[in-house]
Amino acid sequence: xxxxxxxxxxxxxxxxxxxxxxxxxxxxxxxxxxxxxxxxxxxxxxxxxxxxxxxxxxxxxxxxxxxxxxxxxxxxxxxxxxxxxxxxxxxxxxxxxxxxxxxxxxxxxxxxxxxxxxxxxxxxxxxxxxxxxxxxxxxxxxxxxxxxxxxxxxxxxxxxxxxxxxxxxxxxxxxxxxxxxxxxxxxxxxxxxxxxxxxxxxxxxxxxxxxxxxxxxxxxxxxxx
Amino acid sequence: xxxxxxxxxxxxxxxxxxxxxxxxxxxxxxxxxxxxxxxxxxxxxxxxxxxxxxxxxxxxxxxxxxxxxxxxxxxxxxxxxxxxxxxxxxxxxxxxxxxxxxxxxxxxxxxxxxxxxxxxxxxxxxxxxxxxxxxxxxxxxxxxxxxxxxxxxxxxxxxxxxxxxxxxxxxxxxxxxxxxxxxxxxxxxxxxxxxxxxxxxxxxxxxxxxxxxxxxxxxxxxxxx
DNA sequence: TCAAAAGTGTTTGCTATACACCCATGA
DNA sequence: TCATGGGTGTATAGCAAACACTTTTGA
Numbered sequence: 001x002x003x004x005x006x007x008x009x010x011x012x013x014x015x016x017x018x019x020x021x022x023x024x025x026x027x028x029x030x031x032x033x034x035x036x037x038x039x040x041x042x043x044x045x046x047x048x049x050x051x052x053x054x055x056x057x058x059x060x061x062x063x064x065x066x067x068x069x070x071x072x073x074x075x076x077x078x079x080x081x082x083x084x085x086x087x088x089x090x091x092x093x094x095x096x097x098x099x100x101x102x103x104x105x106x107x108x109x110x111x112x113x114x115x116x117x118x119x120x121x122x123x124x125x126x127x128x129x130x131x132x133x134x135x136x137x138x139x140x141x142x143x144x145x146x147x148x149x150x151x152x153x154x155x156x157x158x159x160x161x162x163x164x165x166x167x168x169x170x171x172x173x174x175x176x177x178x179x180x181x182x183x184x185x186x187x188x189x190x191x192x193x194x195x196x197x198x199x200x201x202x203x204x205x206x207x208x209x210x211x212x213x214x215x216x217x218x219x220x221x222x223x224x225x
Numbered sequence: 226x227x228x229x230x231x232x233x234x235x236x237x238x239x240x241x242x243x244x245x246x247x248x249x250x251x252x253x254x255x256x257x258x259x260x261x262x263x264x265x266x267x268x269x270x271x272x273x274x275x276x277x278x279x280x281x282x283x284x285x286x287x288x289x290x291x292x293x294x295x296x297x298x299x300x301x302x303x304x305x306x307x308x309x310x311x312x313x314x315x316x317x318x319x320x321x322x323x324x325x326x327x328x329x330x331x332x333x334x335x336x337x338x339x340x341x342x343x344x345x346x347x348x349x350x351x352x353x354x355x356x357x358x359x360x361x362x363x364x365x366x367x368x369x370x371x372x373x374x375x376x377x378x379x380x381x382x383x384x385x386x387x388x389x390x391x392x393x394x395x396x397x398x399x400x401x402x403x404x405x406x407x408x409x410x411x412x413x414x415x416x417x418x419x420x421x422x423x424x425x426x427x428x429x430x431x432x433x434x435x436x437x438x439x440x441x442x443x444x445x446x447x448x449x450x
Numbered sequence: 451t452c453a454a455a456a457g458t459g460t461t462t463g464c465t466a467t468a469c470a471c472c473c474a475t476g477a
Numbered sequence: 478t479c480a481t482g483g484g485t486g487t488a489t490a491g492c493a494a495a496c497a498c499t500t501t502t503g504a
Binding site for chain 2: 003004005006007008009010011012013014015051052054055056057058079081082084085086093095097150151
């Protein structure tokens, strides 16, 4: 069997997608990395990703990588940027179309669906050395995420099905790395008209139970004036 | 000489860049299209673009296309989005990394540097039928441009070296398709501290001459709070 | 003298911020 | 009863929007 059976008149680069999978855990923004089992960069940590199937849409490819590592399918996934520096992969020319995903911390245990490769969560502020140009990809994704906080409700995508206003505030405080005034935050969050009370309470800890809320439209990110 | 000499173990897509080149002319946002000389979509209008050289950076490829069509090198050029629907090109799988560029209307005549292919400016609001998925690319670029008006000084990239406040206001009015209050606009524009008077006046028409301004840093787009 | 665009401040309304105390619960 | 996070309103400041007349020029 020939090892090189797909031929073209002009040289073609390989195309991959890589996915920055963010979650919030332990009040820190974290992301999922895979330890590489083969060369190049063997043993180093890298973003989940892989080659584009020749008949596969770009979004599908990224969603497939995401599902392989987390088992999740219906989470926020957005194309980020395309990285294609000629020497970014020592083997051959590789163009990487980077995506980023936001997943609620609750769903994280589904990650057991991962294949044999070692996978782990790392705080964005404390990453190990990374393969390829993945540090640059992560920096770009982090910037995009923080920028979108100001003009969209993207952070709501970190919420599970029901949540308290305290949890929502915690997400914003973690992402912006700042403390927010409780009354002002609640006024703002409710004025968006994106969330509604479920009528349930969450009893947790030695204190007054918190009202639970849900997103009126869980899959929609809205943009602020 | 063999016609298919570049072979790979797995199929590889072709990779192109396409560039949406915007300018403002006759108080309308316009963009540059090329009439296709060959199949597919022969005779239809399309964005300037072409295949990525195997050792060429993505930005270089887009800049090269831009220069080939306009002769311009130092203009605003930003990666937009990557389009890769499997059947978007009937010949083979093609991934297009789309860019957009903004050029001052004054410099437009340099477009004579174009090759033999027919090129023309079209108002965004009145486009001909387009090849491939170029209509979608243009829609995406237009949305990005309009969105950036609200939180950056990207529109200043349409300005020539010296300009009047009236011209700047005209650019904003054209892009946002709305009329703006002259006093409020001037207050806002000057408060940005991105422009300064040249000391010159422009005499033009039967009316009071206008003060000329320049960008303090012509190549920098700044982001608003 | 007329037409046309340049140039110039103040008032008003709204949004964002600052700020402190009581409530309900489990230990 | 104590510790813990949940829940609530008002006053102030800063920014954005509305608004009209005088200036300078060329025809």
